[in-house]
Amino acid sequence: MSTNKIRVTVNNKVYEKEIDSRTLLVDFIREKLGLTGTHVGCDTTNCGACTVLLDGKPVKSCTVLAVQANGKTITTIEGLSHGKELHPLQKAFIDKNGLQCGYCTAGMIMMAHWIIRKNPEATRDEIREAISGNICRCTGYDSIVDSIQEASREMIPEEEEDLVTRQRGR
Amino acid sequence: MSTVEEIVQGKGKFVDDVVLPGMQHMAVVRSNYSRGRIVKLKGGYTFKDFPAYMASVGEGATEGEKGLIEPVLADKYVNYIGEPMAVVLGKDRYDAEDRTEDVEVEIEPLPPMMDPEKSLDSPPVYPFMKSNVYRKVVLGSDFRTDNFEIEIEGHFNNRRVATDPIETRGIVASYEKDLLTVWISTQSVHSIREGLAEILNMPQEKIRVIQADTGGAFGLKGGVYPEYALAAFLAIKTGKPVKWIENRHEHLMASRPGRGTSAYMKLYANKNGKILGMKGKVIVDSGAYSGGSGEFAARFVGMQMTGPYKIDNAYVEAYPVYTNKVVQGPYRGAGRPEAHFFIERMIDMLADKLKMDPVEVRLMNTVDKAFKSPLGMDVPPAKTFLEDAINKLSYRKLLKDKPGFAFFVLVPAFQPGETARVKIENGEVKVWLGGDAHGQRHDLFVKTLVNEGLGIDRNLVHLQLGDTAMLKDGIGSWGSRSAMVGGMAVHEACKKIKQAFTAKHGIYSSTALLQEGADEYVHWRGEGSMDSLGCNLVTCEVNSRGQVKVKECSAYYDVGRALTPEVVRGQIAGGMAQGIGQTLYEEIMYSEDGQLLTASIADAGVPIANQLPEYKVFLADTRSNLAIGAKGVGESPTIGVPIALSRAIENVTGVKIYETPIKQELLISTAKH
Numbered sequence: 001m002s003t004n005k006i007r008v009t010v011n012n013k014v015y016e017k018e019i020d021s022r023t024l025l026v027d028f029i030r031e032k033l034g035l036t037g038t039h040v041g042c043d044t045t046n047c048g049a050c051t052v053l054l055d056g057k058p059v060k061s062c063t064v065l066a067v068q069a070n071g072k073t074i075t076t077i078e079g080l081s082h083g084k085e086l087h088p089l090q091k092a093f094i095d096k097n098g099l100q101c102g103y104c105t106a107g108m109i110m111m112a113h114w115i116i117r118k119n120p121e122a123t124r125d126e127i128r129e130a131i132s133g134n135i136c137r138c139t140g141y142d143s144i145v146d147s148i149q150e151a152s153r154e155m156i157p158e159e160e161e162d163l164v165t166r167q168r169g170r
Numbered sequence: 171m172s173t174v175e176e177i178v179q180g181k182g183k184f185v186d187d188v189v190l191p192g193m194q195h196m197a198v199v200r201s202n203y204s205r206g207r208i209v210k211l212k213g214g215y216t217f218k219d220f221p222a223y224m225a226s227v228g229e230g231a232t233e234g235e236k237g238l239i240e241p242v243l244a245d246k247y248v249n250y251i252g253e254p255m256a257v258v259l260g261k262d263r264y265d266a267e268d269r270t271e272d273v274e275v276e277i278e279p280l281p282p283m284m285d286p287e288k289s290l291d292s293p294p295v296y297p298f299m300k301s302n303v304y305r306k307v308v309l310g311s312d313f314r315t316d317n318f319e320i321e322i323e324g325h326f327n328n329r330r331v332a333t334d335p336i337e338t339r340g341i342v343a344s345y346e347k348d349l350l351t352v353w354i355s356t357q358s359v360h361s362i363r364e365g366l367a368e369i370l371n372m373p374q375e376k377i378r379v380i381q382a383d384t385g386g387a388f389g390l391k392g393g394v395y396p397e398y399a400l401a402a403f404l405a406i407k408t409g410k411p412v413k414w415i416e417n418r419h420e421h422l423m424a425s426r427p428g429r430g431t432s433a434y435m436k437l438y439a440n441k442n443g444k445i446l447g448m449k450g451k452v453i454v455d456s457g458a459y460s461g462g463s464g465e466f467a468a469r470f471v472g473m474q475m476t477g478p479y480k481i482d483n484a485y486v487e488a489y490p491v492y493t494n495k496v497v498q499g500p501y502r503g504a505g506r507p508e509a510h511f512f513i514e515r516m517i518d519m520l521a522d523k524l525k526m527d528p529v530e531v532r533l534m535n536t537v538d539k540a541f542k543s544p545l546g547m548d549v550p551p552a553k554t555f556l557e558d559a560i561n562k563l564s565y566r567k568l569l570k571d572k573p574g575f576a577f578f579v580l581v582p583a584f585q586p587g588e589t590a591r592v593k594i595e596n597g598e599v600k601v602w603l604g605g606d607a608h609g610q611r612h613d614l615f616v617k618t619l620v621n622e623g624l625g626i627d628r629n630l631v632h633l634q635l636g637d638t639a640m641l642k643d644g645i646g647s648w649g650s651r652s653a654m655v656g657g658m659a660v661h662e663a664c665k666k667i668k669q670a671f672t673a674k675h676g677i678y679s680s681t682a683l684l685q686e687g688a689d690e691y692v693h694w695r696g697e698g699s700m701d702s703l704g705c706n707l708v709t710c711e712v713n714s715r716g717q718v719k720v721k722e723c724s725a726y727y728d729v730g731r732a733l734t735p736e737v738v739r740g741q742i743a744g745g746m747a748q749g750i751g752q753t754l755y756e757e758i759m760y761s762e763d764g765q766l767l768t769a770s771i772a773d774a775g776v777p778i779a780n781q782l783p784e785y786k787v788f789l790a791d792t793r794s795n796l797a798i799g800a801k802g803v804g805e806s807p808t809i810g811v812p813i814a815l816s817r818a819i820e821n822v823t824g825v826k827i828y829e830t831p832i833k834q835e836l837l838i839s840t841a842k843h
Contacts, residue, residue, distance in 0.1 A: 044418065
């Protein structure tokens with residue numbers, strides 16, 4: 001079994017690990033780093049439960065190899081809150097009932113983070129289009145759209161950009 | 171249970187997050203054929219190592235016909251694609267999946283029975299059976315039809331649908347000092363314990379089942395599955411913990427799907443639209459083994475097939491039949507959507523025949539007095555509710571948009587009640603419910619009811635995850651029941667605690683109670699049934715490619731007192747999405763020779779955000795006669811939406827709709843916007 005050594009920055013912390021070359025990014029994050037907030041839903045890049053930000057961009061970590069993240073910056077759901085303070089997206093998902101079982105939520109929030117950074121004024125239809133790679137089986141999505149719109153009013157795009165890219169290139 | 175604050179920060183504890191020292195991972199070698207004889211099976215653990223048979227527990231479980239119970243691992247023959255044949259262990263999931271390659275398998279394929287209606291009329295697949303029918307069910311009485319002016323008939327089908335929660339099935343099993351402990355994603359820890367005890371031939375006292383945060387279930391996670399027994403067996407055999415997490419492909423092959431029910435319907439009426447009789451023949455695609463919900467479904471579907479209407483003559487024959495598919499299971503609605511699809515489609519078609527407004531036909535056949543239908547369903551007073559619904563949903567105002575309309579009875583699983591334990595200790599209240607929450611925010615109604623019952627601050631009340639060590643027995647969270655029956659159990663437990671405290675001290679004080687503590691268990695059980703009513707309205711557009719866009723999607727339901735209104739609204743919205751999914755996109759499909767055609771969640775058609783509308787929800791605020799005032803709700807939208815949407819499509823396209831999902835190709839170039 002071939003192995004590789006990778007160096008990644010995850011939620012502002014640098015990790016160097018020797019891994020099996022075939023390790024998927026989601027398994028690296030969950031099993032090797034113990035960050036279990038990122039979930040696996042479908043294994044086939046359809047449901048988006050495993051969405052994380054890779055150099056600020058959303059990727060479905062179930063179909064990315066961990067070695068492809070070498071030298072890059074990853075942000076997971078655990079990296080959004082500032083200490084005990086919830087991120088505006090986390091708060092909005094609670095306030096607007098944007099989750100029921102909560103299993104898709106991490107991926108949905110990471111995707112929403114990118115949507116708002118790219119288009120802070122996104123309409124409901126644009127949000128629906130943008131989260132169409134993230135499946136929720138519980139809510140029927142309207143409360144998720146509510147949550148994302150609510151959060152977009154609270155988020156400051158420059159700060160958010162900084163949050164997900166500040167470690168890049170180190 | 172993890173709080174919602176923990177969940178949004180990624181701090182939930184789902185079953186795949188459970189890690190134990192020395193834990194091994196299990197992978198399953200499954201049949202690639204829908205039917206065949208096992209010629210060679212070498213390597214891994216097989217039926218020879220664990221010659222056990224499944225138990226029937228959970229929602230809709232039936233005793234099952236002897237000789238047709240599913241073996242935990244296939245024995246000599248395989249009878250559905252995805253059937254477990256062998257299992258292997260590895261140090262992680264990658265290793266375990268590698269080791270499945272070491273198992274040598276040779277299967278001689280046999281012709282599979284894939285079509286349930288063909289199965290009904292074919293010679294038995296098993297020589298020892300008289301037919302492919304598991305058991306024939308007859309409801310109501312047959313009647314003469316020569317005096318009726320109008321007779322219409324239709325043949326309808328709701329094809330099989332995967333439950334597809336975003337978290338698949340999963341279990342961690344550990345065996346230490348004679349005690350089997352399992353962590354599991356479930357709707358009922360007590361059903362899991364009972365099922366494992368039966369399969370493993372162990373006393374229930376030697377098994378502890380602990381619920382992990384559960385990522386959706388929709389009927390999937392109420393019962394026991396072969397993989398659960400296998401993980402437990404291997405934990406016992408090896409002395410080391412075993413984890414199994416289902417992948418999505420396995421889910422689509424080997425997790426029990428719902429629906430899969432068709433019917434031949436006849437409706438008899440006079441020329442004014444008064445319905446005089448209904449006859450139905452129901453065929454349930456029950457799958458390859460006995461004891462699933464298909465046998466239950468036959469009777470349950472049959473019972474509801476007059477809908478909310480006063481139809482004096484009704485007769486149903488229902489046949490759960492053998493097919494070479496995974497055993498049928500409950501999917502949100504579990505018999506309710508099917509029965510109502512059949513009768514409601516007939517009502518719309520009767521209206522067409524008589525050139526009447528379908529809502530007028532519904533009104534004409536509805537009465538304002540409760541009654542028991544000839545098939546055995548308790549129908550609440552319906553006419554005033556229907557009139558209110560027509561107004562609330564703006565049916566007449568929306569006529570230009572060609573709305574579809576649905577009217578139904580929700581028959582919740584009111585019996586056999588539910589259990590709860592309320593424990594006050596160290597200034598806090600912990601509550602366990604016999605039905606395990608999996609996204610319905612039971613924690614909120616528990617806070618409300620403890621606050622009302624004992625005057626204790628909501629913030630001090632914490633619902634716990636299911637745990638057989640903490641609550642001695644329980645039923646399960648399914649069948650639109652939990653707030654209603656679980657809520658009553660909490661209410662009764664609080665009442666007992668308050669009474670006992672008052673009797674002891676002469677006066678009640680919540681502050682003193684919090685200091686003194688209490689521990690009360692209740693199994694609450696009500697009388698009879700708690701059926702309620704609901705209506706849906708849907709409008710849509712269909713483009714020239716046959717794609718349907720749902721426009722108006724609204725609901726008016728009698729949920730009794732909504733204990734947590736925003737949660738009730740969320741349940742209805744999510745259920746409406748599932749109703750749209752079933753109607754337009756979702757199906758588990760096989761080729762004629764039995765190969766699975768839907769191998770990913772996208773193939774299976776689970777709807778995405780840009781396929782779905784915004785929802786309008788109206789609640790009828792009529793308390794039930796329960797002390798807490800609640801009625802059922804969870805499954806209502808899965809009943810009403812397929813009916814209303816099918817009709818809306820029919821109105822817009824002129825294409826007669828007989829089955830779900832409605833194939834896009836059926837609607838191509840039919841559309842008038």
